[in-house]
Amino acid sequence: MKISTDLAATDRRGMLAQLDPEQWDRLRALCSDIRNIPPRTTISVAGEPLDHSLLLLDGIAVRYVGSGPSHRQMVALQVAYDFIDLHALPLQRLDHDVATLTSATLAVFPHDALQRLVTEDKELALRLWRMTLIDAAIHRQWTYRVGGLRALAGMAHFFCELDYRLVSSGRGGEDGYRLPLTQLDLGDIVGISEVHVNRTLRQLREAGLCTFQNGFLQIHDRPGLSRTGHFDASYLYGGDAVP
Amino acid sequence: MKISTDLAATDRRGMLAQLDPEQWDRLRALCSDIRNIPPRTTISVAGEPLDHSLLLLDGIAVRYVGSGPSHRQMVALQVAYDFIDLHALPLQRLDHDVATLTSATLAVFPHDALQRLVTEDKELALRLWRMTLIDAAIHRQWTYRVGGLRALAGMAHFFCELDYRLVSSGRGGEDGYRLPLTQLDLGDIVGISEVHVNRTLRQLREAGLCTFQNGFLQIHDRPGLSRTGHFDASYLYGGDAVP
DNA sequence: CGATATTTTGACATACCTCAATGGCGGTGG
DNA sequence: CCACCGCCATTGAGGTATGTCAAAATATCG
Numbered sequence: 001m002k003i004s005t006d007l008a009a010t011d012r013r014g015m016l017a018q019l020d021p022e023q024w025d026r027l028r029a030l031c032s033d034i035r036n037i038p039p040r041t042t043i044s045v046a047g048e049p050l051d052h053s054l055l056l057l058d059g060i061a062v063r064y065v066g067s068g069p070s071h072r073q074m075v076a077l078q079v080a081y082d083f084i085d086l087h088a089l090p091l092q093r094l095d096h097d098v099a100t101l102t103s104a105t106l107a108v109f110p111h112d113a114l115q116r117l118v119t120e121d122k123e124l125a126l127r128l129w130r131m132t133l134i135d136a137a138i139h140r141q142w143t144y145r146v147g148g149l150r151a152l153a154g155m156a157h158f159f160c161e162l163d164y165r166l167v168s169s170g171r172g173g174e175d176g177y178r179l180p181l182t183q184l185d186l187g188d189i190v191g192i193s194e195v196h197v198n199r200t201l202r203q204l205r206e207a208g209l210c211t212f213q214n215g216f217l218q219i220h221d222r223p224g225l226s227r228t229g230h231f232d233a234s235y236l237y238g239g240d241a242v243p
Numbered sequence: 244m245k246i247s248t249d250l251a252a253t254d255r256r257g258m259l260a261q262l263d264p265e266q267w268d269r270l271r272a273l274c275s276d277i278r279n280i281p282p283r284t285t286i287s288v289a290g291e292p293l294d295h296s297l298l299l300l301d302g303i304a305v306r307y308v309g310s311g312p313s314h315r316q317m318v319a320l321q322v323a324y325d326f327i328d329l330h331a332l333p334l335q336r337l338d339h340d341v342a343t344l345t346s347a348t349l350a351v352f353p354h355d356a357l358q359r360l361v362t363e364d365k366e367l368a369l370r371l372w373r374m375t376l377i378d379a380a381i382h383r384q385w386t387y388r389v390g391g392l393r394a395l396a397g398m399a400h401f402f403c404e405l406d407y408r409l410v411s412s413g414r415g416g417e418d419g420y421r422l423p424l425t426q427l428d429l430g431d432i433v434g435i436s437e438v439h440v441n442r443t444l445r446q447l448r449e450a451g452l453c454t455f456q457n458g459f460l461q462i463h464d465r466p467g468l469s470r471t472g473h474f475d476a477s478y479l480y481g482g483d484a485v486p
Numbered sequence: 487c488g489a490t491a492t493t494t495t496g497a498c499a500t501a502c503c504t505c506a507a508t509g510g511c512g513g514t515g516g
Numbered sequence: 517c518c519a520c521c522g523c524c525a526t527t528g529a530g531g532t533a534t535g536t537c538a539a540a541a542t543a544t545c546g
Contacts (some may be wrong), residue, residue, distance in 0.1 A: 046477075047477065063383075065383060065384065065386075065387040065391070066387055066391050066473065071391060072391065073386060073387045073390045073391030075383040075386045075387060076383070087376045087379060087380075090369055090372050090373040090376055091373060091376050091377075091380075091480060095380045095383065095384075095477065095478035095480070096383060096478075118365075118369075119365050122361075122362050122365075122368075125365075125368065125372075126333055126361075129333050129368075129372045129375070130333040130334060132372070132375070132376060132379065133330045133333055133334050133375060133379075134334075135379065136330060136375065136376075136378065136379035136382055137330075137334075137338045139379055139382035139383055139386060140306070140308060140318040140319070140338065140339060140382055141308065141338075142386045142390075143308075143316060143318045143382060143385045143386045143389055144308040144309055144316045144318060146386060146389050146390030146434070147316045147385075147389035147390070147433075147434030148308070148309050148314060148315065148316030148434065150501075150502095151501075151502075182523085182524065182525090183524075183525070183526095184524085190390075191389070191390030191391065192501095192502070192503090193502070193503055193504080194524095194525090195502090195503075195504080195505095195526085195527090196501085196502055196503070198525065198526060198527085199502090199526095199527095202526090230309070234289075234290065234338065235338035235339075237334060237338070393533075393534095394533075394534075425491085425492065425493090426492075426493070426494095427492085435533095435534070435535085436534070436535055436536075437492095437493090438494090438495090438534085438535075438536080438537095439533085439534055439535070441493065441494060441495085442494095442495095442534090445494090457543090487546100488545100488546090489544100489545085489546085490543100490544080490545080490546100491542105491543080491544070491545090492541105492542080492543070492544085493540105493541080493542065493543080494539100494540080494541070494542085495538105495539085495540080495541090496537105496538090496539085496540100497536105497537090497538090498535100498536085498537085499534105499535080499536075499537095500533100500534085500535070500536090501532105501533085501534075501535080502531105502532085502533075502534085503530105503531080503532070503533085504529105504530090504531075504532090505528105505529090505530090505531100506527105506528090506529090507526105507527085507528085507529105508525100508526080508527080508528100509524105509525085509526075509527100510523105510524085510525075510526095511522105511523090511524085511525100512521100512522095512523090512524105513520100513521085513522085513523100514519100514520085514521080514522105515518105515519090515520085515521100516517100516518085516519080516520095
């Protein structure tokens with residue numbers, strides 16, 4: 001009872017805005033469970049076969065590659081209403097690890113049920129495909145950010161992307177958003193060391209662009225931050241569009 | 244006549260190995276044209292609506308982001324039997340530019356015909372979805388390579404990935420493969436400057452791992468190169484698997 | 487053969503990393 | 517309430533990887 005109530009209560013924000021109301025109705029009927037996961041918990045590891053996919057309802061999750069000697073690199077960050085690992089449906093296993101950063105609420109969708117639904121409902125299948133492709137577009141932008149931008153621009157770019165996506169998912173605010181990451185986490189995202197994160201954040205602060213403090217990012221100058229990060233939101237395909 | 248003959252003649256190698264023979268038969272029937280494109284030619288640019296997708300039959304094509312002040316960053320490199328922009332089918336437009344590096348042969352698939360086929364043939368639709376997801380897995384690995392690895396390791400990683408994919412597509416060889424890129428191109432891929440590419444290539448050569456010369460990469464020590472690049476091919480999902 | 491692109495090398499500048507120390511801040515147990 | 521501890525943020529100093537500029541050497545192509 002509680003399960004379907006919970007999912008019904010969530011309106012289709014963020015990435016789920018890709019779906020029609022009826023499509024969302026059909027999809028959420030398949031939810032088998034809702035789980036609360038503590039912060040800093042590994043959800044799934046690379047290589048293991050998966051029989052379900054997870055929709056993030058609240059909190060922040062990350063996907064990352066490389067736990068060995070080379071410092072781990074985050075390859076994706078998921079926010080509310082993102083499917084974390086929908087690509088495991090056609091692929092059956094993951095090529096990366098998934099973990100929560102904050103405490104998180106997850107909706108579980110068994111693959112056999114999903115499989116049946118996408119076979120019946122072609123239009124929904126296409127929308128789900130599309131959602132995974134927007135994920136891929138974000139991947140491309142991350143490659144650009146870590147490979148083509150310097151630390152300052154890269155950090156700004158990341159903050160801009162997340163601002164855009166969080167506003168769209170109802171977690172953003174006028175002057176910024178809650179972002180309970182450590183500076184080490186930010187380093188794994190931008191591809192720089194913890195110490196250099198600190199210096200970069202100071203630069204952004206002293207430039208009057210934004211302040212990252214106490215798990216909150218305060219944006220002072222959106223256009224300036226956007227410019228510094230060479231950020232252009234069109235790669236989000238309105239999938240995380242601000243209405 | 245010539246068109247279908249050409250496509251029939253190509254066996255299902257590389258990424259196309261994802262398809263059954265019958266699926267490939269149904270798909271290739273939709274090919275409306277085969278085009279030969281000269282090297283260094285822009286095929287499509289970000290933002291423009293697309294009514295077709297392209298299958299690369301021969302040559303090398305790249306996708307890249309950022310043409311402005313920040314140096315452009317390549318986000319994908321496509322080899323024979325790769326769909327270059329299949330994601331344009333659900334997304335309708337691209338978030339990046341596409342260009343040839345070498346002269347290339349392309350098979351054109353109109354979106355309206357593709358759309359009809361994936362609506363009828365659910366299994367094929369799933370396979371195509373899967374192909375775009377392997378693309379996404381490669382994107383993640385590129386983010387890892389560019390953000391998590393140093394120049395030497397990154398270059399080695401790239402060479403390993405391409406080795407794997409080219410062998411799978413029938414373009415690879417025992418001792419290496421043809422790779423007609425300039426050192427500037429390599430820089431755009433690995434995220435380093437042209438000059439540093441040169442230094443890095445020398446390091447790889449002097450370490451006895453590989454030699455890049457005259458548009459050919461000669462691999463002297465595959466295991467060593469793999470180790471240097473922290474390369475693990477499992478993210479390719481056998482999609483580009485060596486048989 | 488000249489003209490142009492590409493590779494190679496050197497010298498220097500700088501972005502970033504690593505190591506190390508310090509300080510803040512929230513818990514936890516006495 | 518205080519002492520202590522562990523995690524995180526901050527700062528400094530010095531090292532290294534990489535970028536930039538410029539020139540020479542070499543390949544490529546008409």
